[in-house]
Amino acid sequence: MSIYLKNFFRFCLIVLIQVLVLNKITLRWWSQPTGFPVFIPYIYPLFILLLPFETPVWLLLVLGFTLGLTMDTFMNTAGMHACATVLIAYLRTNVLNALLPKNLVEYPNQSPGVKNMGWIPFIVYGGFLILIHHAVFFTVELWNFSNISYLLIKILASSVTSLLFIITYLLLFTKQTSLRS
């Protein structure tokens, strides 16, 4: 399948999973009625994480903006998701360069994934960008620093949860045959 078509389908799939399933899951780590923040896991940054290695930065930015605006339209948060997503789209190339042994150009027609990066580097890469995304998003959403511990707890807890969901997604949608070889 052509790489454009593949990424287009992945975009639709991830947006639909996020909007139809995950937005309905309201999570809370302890179940007392007051005290701990509620949150929903976000897996849509995964689309940016899984784009091919040699995607130019301007295209990453445009795609990040499109993805963010799509989420904004669905969640009534004009600009907040777009803001966070564009930031991780911009940082992606630098993080990948720092993590990978070879130059990015030397991976033709490949996407970052568990297969060619290994589990630990991919989780570091994903976890770092997800953490940044969530930090920016929740800061922008709350927009005050009077209750900073609450903000930090919310960022940490939901990043960890989102990462778990992303790992689940990868386990589900990575081709098992090629993983075994």
Added chain:
Amino acid sequence: MRNFILFIRRFFNLILFLAVEIVCFVLMARTNTLQGDAVLSSANTVSGIVYKKREDVVYYFGLKKMNDSLMNENMRLRELLTQIKGVDTLSDTLVKRSFQTTDSTHIIRYANYIYREARVINNSVTAANNYITLNRGAADGIKRKMAVVSSTGVVGEVVNVSEHFSSVLSALNIKRKLSAKLKDGMLGSVGWEEGKPDVLILEDIPKEIKVYRNDSVFTTNYSFFPPDILIGTIQRLKVNKKNNIQTIYLKSATNFRNLQYVYVVENTMMEERRKLEDSTRSKK
């Protein structure tokens, strides 16, 4: 000039990044003002259709619960009806007057409320400002600034309308407060603290006023809501030692997590009232 072009080519990515971020912030700034909720919202057609499809599926699983709540509401309405039927306002003679507690013929009701039922097709409780999408829009007579109530209590305010869908800012938001009163008419305002979808906060009640647990808090005539709709019941009190102001935590009457049916309330006198109030304010 050449240097300028070189500069742009060198930092093209950074410049593009900054430009896109600025666009995002402009969008946010426009939306976060009280007037501009209309830019991007789930009342638009594409996301409205997606949410409607999902709701059609989820709808069946909630039918039993829905039945129960409709039965309850029917019961409540029937009770109300018997109370109203007991007082005959049209033939108000001297003999009958002795039975009445209030002389209702002398109260002229200016506010006329029209109720329209609507189904919730999208809902959130986790964000700082939560929005609800309804399956009714301008074609069904919904306009901005109408109040939305559920069978158990207040829900929110219509902020944006498209042809067949409308967005409602639910009571779980941090930017607007609701005028509220206790049973004895003491006025306050109800806000929300992010992250707790069952808990609302009642403020501006002086410490001298005694309140008790499980007291009810209602909407007032002052807001766009019809009066005497339940907002919540008092759950916990907290007194700030410094300025002697007490914060009252309410358990919200509406369960925002599984909202399915709501009523959009139109106050037919509201436009006239708003016009009068605005002109009074501008004359000052």
